[in-house]
Amino acid sequence: MEALLFYIFSALTLVCGFLVVANPLTRNPVTSAMFLVLTIISMAGLFVLLNAFFLAAVQIMVYAGAVIVLFLFVIMLLDIHEVEKQPVNYFSVTVGMLALLSIGGVLIKAIVTSGVGDGLEAVTVGSTKKLGLSLFTDYVLPFEIMGVLLLVGMIGVILLSKKTLR
Amino acid sequence: MVFHDPTIAAVMHDTVQNSLLGPWGPFLMFSALKVVMAIGILLPMIAYSVMLERRVSAAIQDRVGPNRVGPFGLLQPMADGLKSILKEDFTPLHVRKAYFILAPALSVIPAFLTIAVIPFGSKLGNQSMVIADLNVGILYTFSVVSLGVYGIVIAGYASNSKYPFFGGVRASAQMISYEIAMGMAAVPVFMLVGELNLGKVIEYQANGAWLIFKQPIAFVIFLVSAFAETNRLPFDMPESETELVSGYNTEYSSMKFALFFMGEYAAMISVSALMVVLFFGGWTLPFFGLNETASTFGGGLIHILVFLAKVAVFMGLFIWIRWMLPRFRYDQLMDLGWKTFLPLALANIIITATILWIQHL
Numbered sequence: 001m002e003a004l005l006f007y008i009f010s011a012l013t014l015v016c017g018f019l020v021v022a023n024p025l026t027r028n029p030v031t032s033a034m035f036l037v038l039t040i041i042s043m044a045g046l047f048v049l050l051n052a053f054f055l056a057a058v059q060i061m062v063y064a065g066a067v068i069v070l071f072l073f074v075i076m077l078l079d080i081h082e083v084e085k086q087p088v089n090y091f092s093v094t095v096g097m098l099a100l101l102s103i104g105g106v107l108i109k110a111i112v113t114s115g116v117g118d119g120l121e122a123v124t125v126g127s128t129k130k131l132g133l134s135l136f137t138d139y140v141l142p143f144e145i146m147g148v149l150l151l152v153g154m155i156g157v158i159l160l161s162k163k164t165l166r
Numbered sequence: 167m168v169f170h171d172p173t174i175a176a177v178m179h180d181t182v183q184n185s186l187l188g189p190w191g192p193f194l195m196f197s198a199l200k201v202v203m204a205i206g207i208l209l210p211m212i213a214y215s216v217m218l219e220r221r222v223s224a225a226i227q228d229r230v231g232p233n234r235v236g237p238f239g240l241l242q243p244m245a246d247g248l249k250s251i252l253k254e255d256f257t258p259l260h261v262r263k264a265y266f267i268l269a270p271a272l273s274v275i276p277a278f279l280t281i282a283v284i285p286f287g288s289k290l291g292n293q294s295m296v297i298a299d300l301n302v303g304i305l306y307t308f309s310v311v312s313l314g315v316y317g318i319v320i321a322g323y324a325s326n327s328k329y330p331f332f333g334g335v336r337a338s339a340q341m342i343s344y345e346i347a348m349g350m351a352a353v354p355v356f357m358l359v360g361e362l363n364l365g366k367v368i369e370y371q372a373n374g375a376w377l378i379f380k381q382p383i384a385f386v387i388f389l390v391s392a393f394a395e396t397n398r399l400p401f402d403m404p405e406s407e408t409e410l411v412s413g414y415n416t417e418y419s420s421m422k423f424a425l426f427f428m429g430e431y432a433a434m435i436s437v438s439a440l441m442v443v444l445f446f447g448g449w450t451l452p453f454f455g456l457n458e459t460a461s462t463f464g465g466g467l468i469h470i471l472v473f474l475a476k477v478a479v480f481m482g483l484f485i486w487i488r489w490m491l492p493r494f495r496y497d498q499l500m501d502l503g504w505k506t507f508l509p510l511a512l513a514n515i516i517i518t519a520t521i522l523w524i525q526h527l
């Protein structure tokens with residue numbers, strides 16, 4: 001049962017992820033964004049199979065529910081027909097391919113050399129409390145640094161979007 | 167006839183266990199039964215909410231309202247449904263077809279999915295009355311509710327004309343803004359309860375006071391955000407028929423239009439149910455020993471009825487407010503969400519945390 005679900009969700013993730021960047025039928029950015037939603041939802045399915053319910057819910061809530069809605073918001077305000085008519089930019093395709101191959105190579109190397117273990121025991125079976133506790137005790141420094149990083153990003157965006165600085 | 171529930175349930179349990187499905191049998195069958203039951207309650211509730219809306223609006227505006235079909239007009243929802251199905255399903259030529267068909271479905275499905283984690287009763291026989299007793303129940307609800315915006319945004323995009331498009335863009339900004347306030351408003355509730363499971367929230371309230379008395383500010387923020395999330399007046403910016411000729415659903419007709427309508431009412435019902443669970447003790451009542459988990463079949467039924475009655479009160483509130491208040495302006499709506507409710511909700515979290523900290527000293 002779980003293996004079957006794993007294959008279904010990972011196939012969906014891969015196919016939808018492919019259709020986000022290279023849809024053979026249309027170059028409509030809205031379609032890409034919608035396939036990105038599907039990719040994220042199927043990834044949430046994979047998280048559920050790993051017993052990471054919290055992560056799955058947050059993944060859908062933050063990415064599918066908010067970030068991509070904002071993507072759509074921006075895409076809709078652009079002139080989509082212009083974007084669709086633009087020729088394929090071969091330079092970015094080549095660079096993207098190179099990046100993909102190198103990251104893929106690193107990942108495959110890592111998986112092959114580390115060897116597949118017996119699988120870890122699911123320590124936090126959907127327990128949000130444990131996640132919160134370890135975030136605020138063992139990993140409090142990385143957590144705080146990430147918060148500061150996000151804050152910096154936010155302030156930067158506010159600064160850029162302001163037309164005149166007093 | 168008296169139902170001696172344990173026996174009935176036990177017999178059913180054994181019959182199913184010995185059938186083809188094996189050990190998963192009872193779980194699958196009872197889950198399927200509960201799904202059918204929940205949808206079977208939800209659909210008539212949607213139909214009669216529309217009916218109630220029309221009668222209440224008529225009463226408020228000193229009209230009669232629909233009273234011709236059946237006694238007191240009680241068969242009006244059937245007539246409405248039949249009409250929606252029989253009308254011509256017209257697709258304008260200029261629309262983006264795939265999205266045009268997808269959008270109504272996208273607005274109904276999330277609203278229906280939300281009820282999966284809501285405990286709508288204590289126990290019937292030995293089955294607890296919640297379809298999926300998730301540990302992260304509330305997060306599931308918020309994530310599914312947050313998907314509801316796609317129906318409207320995609321409808322606005324697919325219609326490929328100006329006013330629906332404005333409706334879609336407004337919806338995306340509005341729903342994201344109020345989702346944050348809504349989520350933040352619910353945080354103190356879970357700080358008090360210490361669990362994200364909705365069943366545990368009800369248990370906590372049954373053992374003490376309802377959370378409305380402990381978290382009135384959170385409730386007010388949650389209630390107003392619920393109005394904004396379901397696009398009801400005074401926050402129906404995406405629809406606003408006076409400026410946008412009914413906004414995102416302008417190009418829709420027949421059953422596709424009816425689906426948007428159903429989606430709106432289903433979302434109202436699920437958000438009402440959520441408020442009942444979070445702030446009004448769910449299926450419990452502090453008298454007649456109704457705080458305990460039901461031990462008899464009749465008790466279980468009474469709990470379900472209590473829950474439905476509480477939800478109905480909120481539906482009444484939704485409808486009443488709609489016909490009493492004028493629409494907000496768009497900038498007022500954004501100011502209210504970002505500059506009033508979000509800081510208020512954050513302050514509420516800090517205050518709750520401080521009180522909890524002092525209590526634990």
